Amino acid sequence: MKHSCVAFRSERKGVAASLALLRAGFLVGTVLPLVAWGMDGGAPPPEAAPRLSHPAVVLKDEGGHNVLTTGQPISTRRTCGENCHDYDFIANSFHFQQGKSEMDRKLLSSHGVAAFNSSPGMFGKFSIIPNRQLTHADIQNPSDADMSQPEWLTKCGGCHTGGGISEYDLRGQPLLGSDAHASGPLDPSYTIRDRNLGRVVPWDWQKSGVTEGDCFLCHVPRASRGARRKEMTAGNFRWANNATLAETGIVSAAGDGTFLYNRAAFQADGAVKPELLDLSDPTLENCAMCHGFTARHATTIQPIQHADIMRGTEKSGWIYNGANISDTVSPKIAGKEKMTYPWDAHAAKGLVCIDCHFAPNNPGRMIHDDAAKALRYRPRGEDVAVYLRRPDHNFARGNIPPETVNLTRHNTMRGCGDCHDAVKGHAFLPYKTRHFQALACQTCHIPAVHFWAYRSDDWGFLMDTGTSRITFRGIDGSITDPDSELTGYLPAYIPTLDRNQRPQIRPTNLITGVYWFDKRARRPVFTWQLQQSFFSGRDRDGDLSYRPEIVKAFGDKIGFIDIPQAVYDTPGKIALVKGLLQQHGGVAEPELRVDVVPWAMSHSIVGKKQAIRECTACHSGNSILHRPVDLNTFLPRGAPVMFGGKPVNVVNYAGKEPTFDNRPLLASFYIIGDSRSSWVEAIGWASVIGALLLVLLHGALRFWRGRS
Amino acid sequence: MTSPQASLYSLHERIWHWLQAAAMISLIVTGFAIHYPDRCGVLGSMATAVRWHFWIGFALILNAFLGLFYHVTAEKYHHFLPRMEDFTGAAVRQARFYLHGIFQGERHPMETDPRRKLNSLQKLTYLALLNILLPFQIVTGVLMWGSDRWPQAFERVGGLWVLGPLHTLGAYLFLAFLIAHIYLGTMGPTLGSLLRAITRGDSPAAEPAISTVGDPVSEV
Numbered sequence: 001m002k003h004s005c006v007a008f009r010s011e012r013k014g015v016a017a018s019l020a021l022l023r024a025g026f027l028v029g030t031v032l033p034l035v036a037w038g039m040d041g042g043a044p045p046p047e048a049a050p051r052l053s054h055p056a057v058v059l060k061d062e063g064g065h066n067v068l069t070t071g072q073p074i075s076t077r078r079t080c081g082e083n084c085h086d087y088d089f090i091a092n093s094f095h096f097q098q099g100k101s102e103m104d105r106k107l108l109s110s111h112g113v114a115a116f117n118s119s120p121g122m123f124g125k126f127s128i129i130p131n132r133q134l135t136h137a138d139i140q141n142p143s144d145a146d147m148s149q150p151e152w153l154t155k156c157g158g159c160h161t162g163g164g165i166s167e168y169d170l171r172g173q174p175l176l177g178s179d180a181h182a183s184g185p186l187d188p189s190y191t192i193r194d195r196n197l198g199r200v201v202p203w204d205w206q207k208s209g210v211t212e213g214d215c216f217l218c219h220v221p222r223a224s225r226g227a228r229r230k231e232m233t234a235g236n237f238r239w240a241n242n243a244t245l246a247e248t249g250i251v252s253a254a255g256d257g258t259f260l261y262n263r264a265a266f267q268a269d270g271a272v273k274p275e276l277l278d279l280s281d282p283t284l285e286n287c288a289m290c291h292g293f294t295a296r297h298a299t300t301i302q303p304i305q306h307a308d309i310m311r312g313t314e315k316s317g318w319i320y321n322g323a324n325i326s327d328t329v330s331p332k333i334a335g336k337e338k339m340t341y342p343w344d345a346h347a348a349k350g351l352v353c354i355d356c357h358f359a360p361n362n363p364g365r366m367i368h369d370d371a372a373k374a375l376r377y378r379p380r381g382e383d384v385a386v387y388l389r390r391p392d393h394n395f396a397r398g399n400i401p402p403e404t405v406n407l408t409r410h411n412t413m414r415g416c417g418d419c420h421d422a423v424k425g426h427a428f429l430p431y432k433t434r435h436f437q438a439l440a441c442q443t444c445h446i447p448a449v450h451f452w453a454y455r456s457d458d459w460g461f462l463m464d465t466g467t468s469r470i471t472f473r474g475i476d477g478s479i480t481d482p483d484s485e486l487t488g489y490l491p492a493y494i495p496t497l498d499r500n501q502r503p504q505i506r507p508t509n510l511i512t513g514v515y516w517f518d519k520r521a522r523r524p525v526f527t528w529q530l531q532q533s534f535f536s537g538r539d540r541d542g543d544l545s546y547r548p549e550i551v552k553a554f555g556d557k558i559g560f561i562d563i564p565q566a567v568y569d570t571p572g573k574i575a576l577v578k579g580l581l582q583q584h585g586g587v588a589e590p591e592l593r594v595d596v597v598p599w600a601m602s603h604s605i606v607g608k609k610q611a612i613r614e615c616t617a618c619h620s621g622n623s624i625l626h627r628p629v630d631l632n633t634f635l636p637r638g639a640p641v642m643f644g645g646k647p648v649n650v651v652n653y654a655g656k657e658p659t660f661d662n663r664p665l666l667a668s669f670y671i672i673g674d675s676r677s678s679w680v681e682a683i684g685w686a687s688v689i690g691a692l693l694l695v696l697l698h699g700a701l702r703f704w705r706g707r708s
Numbered sequence: 709m710t711s712p713q714a715s716l717y718s719l720h721e722r723i724w725h726w727l728q729a730a731a732m733i734s735l736i737v738t739g740f741a742i743h744y745p746d747r748c749g750v751l752g753s754m755a756t757a758v759r760w761h762f763w764i765g766f767a768l769i770l771n772a773f774l775g776l777f778y779h780v781t782a783e784k785y786h787h788f789l790p791r792m793e794d795f796t797g798a799a800v801r802q803a804r805f806y807l808h809g810i811f812q813g814e815r816h817p818m819e820t821d822p823r824r825k826l827n828s829l830q831k832l833t834y835l836a837l838l839n840i841l842l843p844f845q846i847v848t849g850v851l852m853w854g855s856d857r858w859p860q861a862f863e864r865v866g867g868l869w870v871l872g873p874l875h876t877l878g879a880y881l882f883l884a885f886l887i888a889h890i891y892l893g894t895m896g897p898t899l900g901s902l903l904r905a906i907t908r909g910d911s912p913a914a915e916p917a918i919s920t921v922g923d924p925v926s927e928v
Binding site: 428429430431432433434614615616619620621622668670672673675677679680681683684685687688690691692694695698699701702705 | 742743744745746747753754755758759806810811812813855856859867868869872873874876877879880881883884885887888891894
């Protein structure tokens, strides 16, 4: 399989038009699959399991009155939580808190989360992909302010469902409560960094309002994340949950940031028509809006929605789809004719996300094993009425590195072995227990990825858009070009801890980040600091202008800087930018670093016919387990390489392009046929060759003496 | 002196020897197919080589115990028991013969007969082979085979990182022994006399020396 990438230079600028085109394409894509499905005669998707209807609901405002009469925003606290569901219990779970409830230094350090993170979740954790971080609550210096709570909501609130993170400040006080107040001029709950002014300014919560937990985003099949995202981005938090219902026919945008209610969508008793709201368990499509491309049977795959790349797809290229790869109409999949098998074997069987990622206290789905008590089955389950009132929204999850989110709930989901009897299903395999201990099921059952995914995000040098340089693997061309051919890619293998805390080899996509780290402040350098250092200002067209020193050092003959020029190929260039960061960015001790981040794969599972069965795939001198995976072409040689938060040299610069060298990571695995003990080989071959030579010498002498 | 017609090896010994030889060669071949699976795919898949390696290994262990049983019950174990002199003068004389005397046409320092089949160096070699290397290979091999069955015992001795290289080293030493063993099998009165002795039961002493220098003696 061919490894390829294309520089995806900032979706923020030139790609906006492409995304608009894509959105149009997506609309077409929603029709095409149906047409193609009807034409190709492929196996129909499995039918969804029958479900019970949710009773009709009266939509209430924060005063508890029917919104139809008041016209006020919907309050889910009142609508869902007043009589039936325990809103505060639900909103205290990870899907609403996103790490806010885990802002505990001891918890973080005990799980190896770097100290510069304030939480293990998306609300508080630094991530190389946006190079942003929620500002710590206790900062004293403006240079430590990056993304405040309101800015986080504008950037990330499209997906992250409100509730805890958008109703309460970082000290736990209600943002609109009578006691709400900033603890100081830098309090990240009540301020935002103004990009134009370059300083921290107050945020007006009274104007923006807060967003209550958005139950609709996950429980209304026709929820609109796009409409919600638009309101969140605009800082119109109060109406964001109404926006989620924009495609149900219940509400419509008034044009002034408010939403109107469609009387025809309501019954005579004031309740909304149940068939329009259609409240249900989260469907594949609900989860897909935020987590990755997921569909029961789609022949058109478009993981870029509302200018966002779905997280799961961008990180490792997984596609949870029951349709055959060969039936894919768009995008173009190289060699798809031979791939007459589903994108994901589980999706083809009709499994939905919540079959594995269920509410832990759902009596219909809960795992009964309790290893701590040696209990196989717990007959005294939770009463369904209790569950419906207080459903645990800390959904069962696995443990895929490098995700640290929801730390205390790792490895709570169903594993492969909870459904499959692997021993019975692998009759051909010797040493089953050893193999199952050493290898995650995904290692053989995700032999290749047939989609694109991030390859690198380079924040070491800012492009003229003020952002990073992103490259992808698995595609020839741009990800926004419908004519680009998807070549897919082969995974890299790293050891991770299984649910028994034993190292296990599993497939990953490697995303290599290049970034500046402030050794004095012990945290990554923020984007605004980089921008102040790289650019002197904006030109007449509003475009950013590089500083003259940057142009002189990196520009071509006419001073132009594009991807080929933006390379740290000499120590002098690194030293130059380091000086600029100190001079203009307020960075005391900058250091350029390379961080190779493995994103584990769990979806895009193939069945036994497509899984790796050849022993020599792993057991050979050319083992795939040590496959040299290409990294970012532009890696600055000599920069410290980080892996898993520690300096580990996993980059091999010996070839034409830097590649991933996992031998230091897999050193604890003895792979027969691949691992060699040098001293054993030396002694062994010396004894064999020595015996042969002695025999030949002795025989020759005997022959010679016999003749003479 | 040995009777000209007396056979050096009984039928039991010959069958045992060739079974052991076949097992050992098969183990070396399948072992290499496992150690170098991409370069030595003699049996198709590696899994097949692994399975054959197990079965043949257990056959070799069974045969080794049958051999031990035979030598003990037939009171032939004394052939393998070195005396004090075998560690000193006799061994030196034997070594000197191989390194020098054989090229000078000297007589073999020890004549063999059905009651005294092994010279001093053979006794010392088999002492190490049968009491150290063979048990070592059996133990490391069985532990690796049993890694699924007795994982704790397997891990206690260091797992594959210890057992794999050690078992491989033992295999190399067995191969080196095999090379020397086959060569020394040509040191009878004729190049093939010892081979005939261990196959057909012929007496090597009955054959005239025609192509080798040295005394007729069993070297295997």
